[in-house]
Amino acid sequence: MITLYGSPLSGNTHKVRMALAFLGLPWDERLTDAAARQSDAFAALTPMRQIPLFVDGGLTLRDSQAILAYLAARYRPGDWDGHTPEERSAIALWLSHAANEIANGPAALRLARRFGLAIPEDHAAAVTARFLPVIEAHLERRDWLAGDRLTIADLAASPYLALMEDAGIDPADWPAIHGWTRRIAALPAFPAIPGWPGEGAN
Amino acid sequence: MITLYGSPLSGNTHKVRMALAFLGLPWDERLTDAAARQSDAFAALTPMRQIPLFVDGGLTLRDSQAILAYLAARYRPGDWDGHTPEERSAIALWLSHAANEIANGPAALRLARRFGLAIPEDHAAAVTARFLPVIEAHLERRDWLAGDRLTIADLAASPYLALMEDAGIDPADWPAIHGWTRRIAALPAFPAIPGWPGEGAN
Structure with missing residues (x-):
């Protein structure tokens, strides 16, 4: 199951939320507010302490654009990330x-x-x-x-x-x-x- | 022939210069200083008035990252822009x-x-x-x-x-x-x- 660390009003989180919804993938969203982002546990997951953070099994991805690039290449190659x-x-x-x-x-x-x-x-x-x-x-x-x-x-x-x-x-x-x-x-x-x-x- | 609008000390220009040199492609570099970037002629080529600007025949590309993405996909697909x-x-x-x-x-x-x-x-x-x-x-x-x-x-x-x-x-x-x-x-x-x-x- 995909875990998305994010927050309800974060536009960066919403980029990934839209991608997952359009792809029809199930995901579990974990509320990660400003205090949680300052925790050592979160810093151990991602050095910039930013949301969204995408975790799928052993794969951890940060940066909303980079997460979109992964989802495109894996689930909609060409169509979502360019044919030419x-x-x-x-x-x-x-x-x-x-x-x-x-x-x-x-x-x-x-x-x-x-x-x-x-x-x-x-x-x-x-x-x-x-x-x-x-x-x-x-x-x-x-x-x-x-x-x-x-x-x-x-x-x-x-x-x-x-x-x-x-x-x-x-x-x-x-x-x-x-x-x-x-x-x-x-x-x-x-x-x-x-x-x-x-x-x-x- | 590729034309690269840029300037000698611009790091953004150098991203593309390195790519072209590593690919062994010939290019013509056109010095585009701050005054040239404010000209109407340059604005007609690129709305953000930024260097580098890449022109190859009828193709005009702006943004150093976007130019690199083009060169990778065209000349070093996978190797330069990711296999997986x-x-x-x-x-x-x-x-x-x-x-x-x-x-x-x-x-x-x-x-x-x-x-x-x-x-x-x-x-x-x-x-x-x-x-x-x-x-x-x-x-x-x-x-x-x-x-x-x-x-x-x-x-x-x-x-x-x-x-x-x-x-x-x-x-x-x-x-x-x-x-x-x-x-x-x-x-x-x-x-x-x-x-x-x-x-x-x-």
Whole structure:
């Protein structure tokens, strides 16, 4: 049985939760809050003390993008991680954006504005302002970030953009991004997370 | 002919330069300084206005990790980007670290301390202090970041760690990282970059 260490409101956890749900794999979710992440037991499992952490038998994987890369290669090779060098590159591009601009932009702003964490908020706002027009323009011309179908690029990049209201950003200003996150929420087996607007929402 | 838009001292450019040199591919390098990156002509090629930018006929690729993913899938599939789901995940992990912790840690410190750019230096120092022990411990037990050979994980993660003196970090404090960057510099066809210590250096 797969164990997913995470927390209900963590967008990084949700990347993996979506992948597991879409794959139809059963998993056991273990609530790992800030205190648990500081424990020695958790540090022994993962040196950065971050969630999500994925454990399946003897296999332990950290980093949400890296867990998605494993699930894609094992369960949806090509389809989820790219059939051609060009598709692989396009997917890697959005995994980079998820790891950098999204994590240090909208995700960091959400930590500050919804959860009150002390982060360099001006920097996060600048990263966000630089990045959002790029992905908005990209999604004006297509339904999915890479190729013509859902890939791990969409799973990695979408949670913190779907949750942008938590970061003090108005989704109405970013209609292509908003349409794409609703498209993902409309997929069969999509797992709910508080704050991600689905088909019934505006 | 491949055109690589970059600059001589850019570590991100060097990731791609190393890949092309190791692959034995010819390329034409086009100096793209800060002023050139602000031009409308460059923005039309790449929305984030960043180097490196890779152009090969009708194909234009941005983001150093994404360019490496393309080169691996096209020229060294499996060997450079992972044969198994576990290897693919391990490589994706270090691409995430390259895009996030290394870019916002040692690379950002180098921009501030060697090139005088205004960046949130305390934040970059904190990211660096958190990340370096993790990769140091990892490299104490192996020669390469993922698997038993050079992969794009090493190409993506190494330049800004090899150039850590530019960021005000003493390589003597990080012997496993330093040994690994020298191992890369000792490979046939390694292209030189000022500041990366090779076999003749300490």
